[in-house]
Amino acid sequence: LAVPWLPGTLPSIALLWTGRMAWLIWLAVALCMVASKEHRLLRVTRPQITAGALAFTVGAIAFWQVAPSVPGGDEPHYLVITQSLLKDGDIRIENNHRQGDYRAYVSGDLKPDFRVRGRNGEIYSIHAPGVSALVAPAFAIAGYGGVVVFLLLLSAAGSALTWHLAWFVSKREDAAWFGWAAVTLSATWIFHSFTVYPDGPGAVLTLTGVWALLRAEREATSTEESMVPWLLHGAALAALPWMHTRFAAIAGLTGALVLLRLPRVPNAAGKALAFLCIPAVSALGWIGYFIKIYGTPDPSVPYGGEPNSLAFIPDGLAGLLFDQRFGLLPYAPVLLCAAAGICVMAVRSRLRRYALELLFVVGPYLLVVSYVAMWWGGRSAPARFFVPVLPWMAIPAAVGWTAVSSRGARALALAALAFTAFASASLVLVGDGHLAYNSRLAYANWLEWLNGSLDLGRGLPAWWREDEAPLFRGIAIWGSAAVAGYFVVRSLIRVGRLQNRGAFAAASALVAAVFAMVSITVSWAASGVGGRAAVPAQLDALRRLSTEPRLLAFDLNAFTRLRRSAVASALHIEPSFSSSDGGAGRNDRPLFVIPAVPAGEYRLRFARRSAGGWLMVGIGRDQFALRTGPLDSGGAPMSLTFPVDVRAIVVRGDEEARRNVQGVTIEPARILHPGERLSKDFARRAVRYAAATAFFMDDRSFPEPEAFWVGGARDSVVVLQPDQPRATITLLLRNGPVENRVMVEAGSWRDAARLGPGEERQIDVPLDRARGATRLRFTTSAGFRPSTADPKSRDDRFLGVWIKVTT
Numbered sequence: 001l002a003v004p005w006l007p008g009t010l011p012s013i014a015l016l017w018t019g020r021m022a023w024l025i026w027l028a029v030a031l032c033m034v035a036s037k038e039h040r041l042l043r044v045t046r047p048q049i050t051a052g053a054l055a056f057t058v059g060a061i062a063f064w065q066v067a068p069s070v071p072g073g074d075e076p077h078y079l080v081i082t083q084s085l086l087k088d089g090d091i092r093i094e095n096n097h098r099q100g101d102y103r104a105y106v107s108g109d110l111k112p113d114f115r116v117r118g119r120n121g122e123i124y125s126i127h128a129p130g131v132s133a134l135v136a137p138a139f140a141i142a143g144y145g146g147v148v149v150f151l152l153l154l155s156a157a158g159s160a161l162t163w164h165l166a167w168f169v170s171k172r173e174d175a176a177w178f179g180w181a182a183v184t185l186s187a188t189w190i191f192h193s194f195t196v197y198p199d200g201p202g203a204v205l206t207l208t209g210v211w212a213l214l215r216a217e218r219e220a221t222s223t224e225e226s227m228v229p230w231l232l233h234g235a236a237l238a239a240l241p242w243m244h245t246r247f248a249a250i251a252g253l254t255g256a257l258v259l260l261r262l263p264r265v266p267n268a269a270g271k272a273l274a275f276l277c278i279p280a281v282s283a284l285g286w287i288g289y290f291i292k293i294y295g296t297p298d299p300s301v302p303y304g305g306e307p308n309s310l311a312f313i314p315d316g317l318a319g320l321l322f323d324q325r326f327g328l329l330p331y332a333p334v335l336l337c338a339a340a341g342i343c344v345m346a347v348r349s350r351l352r353r354y355a356l357e358l359l360f361v362v363g364p365y366l367l368v369v370s371y372v373a374m375w376w377g378g379r380s381a382p383a384r385f386f387v388p389v390l391p392w393m394a395i396p397a398a399v400g401w402t403a404v405s406s407r408g409a410r411a412l413a414l415a416a417l418a419f420t421a422f423a424s425a426s427l428v429l430v431g432d433g434h435l436a437y438n439s440r441l442a443y444a445n446w447l448e449w450l451n452g453s454l455d456l457g458r459g460l461p462a463w464w465r466e467d468e469a470p471l472f473r474g475i476a477i478w479g480s481a482a483v484a485g486y487f488v489v490r491s492l493i494r495v496g497r498l499q500n501r502g503a504f505a506a507a508s509a510l511v512a513a514v515f516a517m518v519s520i521t522v523s524w525a526a527s528g529v530g531g532r533a534a535v536p537a538q539l540d541a542l543r544r545l546s547t548e549p550r551l552l553a554f555d556l557n558a559f560t561r562l563r564r565s566a567v568a569s570a571l572h573i574e575p576s577f578s579s580s581d582g583g584a585g586r587n588d589r590p591l592f593v594i595p596a597v598p599a600g601e602y603r604l605r606f607a608r609r610s611a612g613g614w615l616m617v618g619i620g621r622d623q624f625a626l627r628t629g630p631l632d633s634g635g636a637p638m639s640l641t642f643p644v645d646v647r648a649i650v651v652r653g654d655e656e657a658r659r660n661v662q663g664v665t666i667e668p669a670r671i672l673h674p675g676e677r678l679s680k681d682f683a684r685r686a687v688r689y690a691a692a693t694a695f696f697m698d699d700r701s702f703p704e705p706e707a708f709w710v711g712g713a714r715d716s717v718v719v720l721q722p723d724q725p726r727a728t729i730t731l732l733l734r735n736g737p738v739e740n741r742v743m744v745e746a747g748s749w750r751d752a753a754r755l756g757p758g759e760e761r762q763i764d765v766p767l768d769r770a771r772g773a774t775r776l777r778f779t780t781s782a783g784f785r786p787s788t789a790d791p792k793s794r795d796d797r798f799l800g801v802w803i804k805v806t807t
Contacts, residue, residue, distance in 0.1 A: 012531030036502025052160030059193035066433025073379030081132035115304025130242030155193035158204035166398035179398030186332035191381030198243035199387035209254035216261035227274035238282035316370025325438035328383035341396030452536035459520035546598035613657025643773030707804035712783010
């Protein structure tokens with residue numbers, strides 16, 4: 001149903017439970033139905049193995065869903081170090097990048113990630129080599145896929161250990177399962193169970209340190225004298241600094257706690273020696289590593305003076321926990337039960353030491369993480385830097401569950417767990433996992449997906465580099481609402497009509513919904529916004545017109561049915577000015593960015609203070625513009641026709657235009673029906689050439705102002721849209737300095753040629769006149785690097801064939 005707005009004067013918050021937010025209503029209904037009957041916990045014969053198997057299954061399904069998006073961020077850089085270790089026996093990565101070793105798992109070009117060269121002038125990655133060495137055997141056997149399987153198995157083992165330790169402390173299986181689920185079903189753990197970052201393996205190694213603490217307690221009442229387990233515990237902690245420098249805090253503090261516990265166990269001296277021998281050697285080697293490569297024992301030298309300050313800590317801690325994009329709790333509110341569990345442990349004499357030990361390690365680690373202006377973790381799933389201590393949270397979460405005696409508290413805990421599972425499923429199952437990867441310059445991706453009609457981004461805590469007020473204000477508002485909601489739910493226990501389990505669950509869900517609506521409304525008022533978000537809702541309506549073959553549309557003002565073709569032209573989209581960063585120049589920052597625009601015809605009308613200046617309109621953040629024109633006084637619109645969905649409409653302007661432009665209105669003239677679409681994918685870039693516009697559907701081609709290169713030894717899809725209707729178009733193919741076989745395909749037509757070094761050939765490609773654009777697939781068998789062919793060149797791209805649209 002394409003309805004861009006509703007008539008009447010309903011408050012904005014009344015639209016909260018529309019869109020995909022309505023799924024939460026059905027989730028609440030299902031939970032209430034389940035809660036209406038009493039259920040016994042299913043006893044499992046081998047719960048640790050079951051917990052590990054379930055964790056592996058969840059992680060494997062998640063990887064299968066998000067596979068098109070990974071490896072991404074810093075993952076390829078860790079894998080390049082792995083390849084350097086396997087191929088060269090070193091960690092000097094410049095030659096591996098030059099050779100394009102990473103092309104086994106990355107389609108585009110990848111530059112070395114470094115800040116400081118070694119004292120020998122060589123490039124060493126900014127990233128620690130620990131996880132790269134850990135996954136090297138798996139990569140040698142089965143490449144990137146083998147690495148993923150290995151990491152899934154490792155995280156599954158960690159998940160099994162999580163269940164065991166939660167049970168050991170809580171002494172109850174139901175509590176152990178709750179603590180296990182609170183961690184394992186969080187998006188933070190799921191995504192880092194298979195991504196090539198040090199945080200997932202680091203979490204498992206940290207958990208072995210917790211195991212050592214509990215082992216010491218158990219052995220204090222036994223006669224066991226074996227030193228082998230303690231040797232292994234020491235080795236695990238010794239590996240942590242090699243994973244990442246920030247893990248040194250965890251290793252040192254956990255090791256100190258273990259040594260404090262060891263005097264009470266049998267053969268204490270022997271076990272202490274076994275525990276310390278590997279860490280002692282490893283610590284010397286770790287410091288020697290930096291001296292050897294950089295000439296200094298300072299572990300921070302590879303980061304090249306990354307900004308750090310005590311002033312960053314409040315923002316970093318608050319952001320790591322509460323920020324809507326990179327925080328832990330917005331996606332996993334069930335982990336609030338871990339915070340409550342720590343308080344319970346602190347007041348119970350038997351468990352107090354566990355709480356103090358946890359705080360002794362986790363507190364300083366979080367201070368270290370937030371001390372550096374990088375707590376968001378780059379391009380990664382939420383709360384990556386919290387992952388190393390995340391499994392530890394299962395223990396206080398389990399203890400918190402054992403302390404829950406009222407129906408109200410238990411209902412809220414289970415509701416939080418259900419929402420956590422819903423959030424994780426949304427991030428995993430939608431859009432190849434792209435919802436999990438946020439930008440510091442925009443609100444959380446999944447909020448618009450949940451409900452595009454409302455400005456949910458301004459309703460939740462958000463950290464901005466220049467303004468911390470929305471973060472702390474949001475924490476105060478939502479924290480106050482959570483506390484008030486808890487006491488209201490507790491008071492419902494005494495209501496006679498709510499003694500039935502299902503009725504009480506329904507009432508609790510209603511209270512949670514009301515307080516969420518209140519929190520969002522108060523946040524909007526504090527931000528000075530009304531809460532409506534017309535642009536995302538209008539764009540969502542256009543996307544549905546483009547992708548759904550059967551739709552009903554109504555004009556609710558006139559109570560009449562609308563023709564499908566009339567819906568798009570009824571919309572007038574007026575986006576706000578963009579806050580996105582641009583390129584090197586001041587004028588590179590876009591004026592407007594309208595994301596994920598479906599194929600169709602559009603007119604852009606600009607509001608202006610006065611005439612003057614030039615505007616450039618394209619679909620990517622590059623130098624290419626599809627339309628360039630003056631901001632004139634006549635107000636003539638710019639017209640755009642997209643044969644495929646595009647990444648965005650990006651409007652830039654020169655300095656004079658930036659002063660004069662006051663706004664833009666986008667008028668969709670026509671949206672392509674599902675049957676008219678050339679591709680389900682979207683164009684990443686577009687370049688207007690002499691006789692046609694080329695839309696690049698992947699990152700395996702390299703557009704240039706006069707022509708484009710297709711990458712070497714790969715295929716790439718390009719959609720050509722001729723300026724005038726025609727039956728054929730001529731392409732000039734020029735091969736690189738290597739033998740190559742080039743194939744061009746357009747539907748059922750294809751042409752293949754074997755080209756010698758530097759050889760040229762012209763081909764006439766048939767065009768689809770009915771659609772006005774044609775989808776072409778180019779395939780090359782070989783390639784070259786300009787930097788290899790010409791020592792003076794710095795171009796490391798792996799190129800196949802050069803293609804020019806002539807006539």
